[in-house]
Amino acid sequence: MEAILECPVCVEQYDRSSHLPLVLLCGHTLCKKCATNLHKTTGKITCPLDRKYDNRQIQQISHSFHILELIEKLADMSQTLKYLKLSPSERLTAMRKQAEENLEKCRSHIGLANTKITEISEKKQKILTEISTSFNMLKEALEERQSILEKEIINKANEEIEKFEEIRDEAQELYDASNIAFEHLMGSNELDLDKEDLKPIAQLTELPAVEINWKYVIDEAAENFIKNLGRVGKWSIIAPIECDNYKNVTYWMVPSCCSQYYCCNKCHDRKETHQWVYANRMVCMYCEKEQDYRKLPNHCEYCNQHHKGVVSK
Structure with missing residues (x-):
């Protein structure tokens, strides 16, 4: 029985490690250690019992499950027999002794x-601490960023307020200057203009496109001012005026060359x-609406005001 459980080369009992029983092609069994040594020497395994060759690699040779099971059963039986041979006290x-060993294990x-639990608890606490620290740092960074953004927004708003205040002051100055010019013009008897024609001038909130100093308007400058009203910047329409070259002018023409508003081509050439x-x-002087140019006489597309033909002065 023992010969079956031993390698025929090294005479060592088979086990599940280095002496694992391998079954050759001839049916005989060798331990893994001896089979490996034979394979290294000749490149193949020669059975020591019948001299037959086995050209397989060590990894390709299967081991004997039956021998391993038999060894384990014999070991259990040997332990049982050994135990039965003892006296009751033994x-x-x-x-x-076995109980003490098991208890010690x-x-x-x-x-x-317990050691593993302690290590895991320490790691857990460390991770929680790192998470808490990271969260606090992130919170502080967000609060700082929010504070910076609020300051930037407030500063930007203050800058915009200052700009609007400057624009308001400039607009007020222009409005005051236009009132001064209007009052001066209303007190002049040399100009043949009705009050109704000049009334919209007082409502201007910005200067028209003329080169004139509103704060120092005198009689001569006032007359030039009225003449220069023949040129009006786009989107700055004012009340109807009388052209220096034609009568019955009730509209402005918009030439393709500069897209400005003029009573006639002569007013254009002068400026x-x-x-x-x-x-x-063309732009109607009554409703101040821009529209396609049409031959006179015609009617405004928006206010239906009649535009007569112009006559040279």
């Missing part, structure tokens, strides 16, 4: 488990340095 002593496992290009748009 059995009790052996049982106590349990204590060892419990100690190891501009470039050549007049025929107008394709």
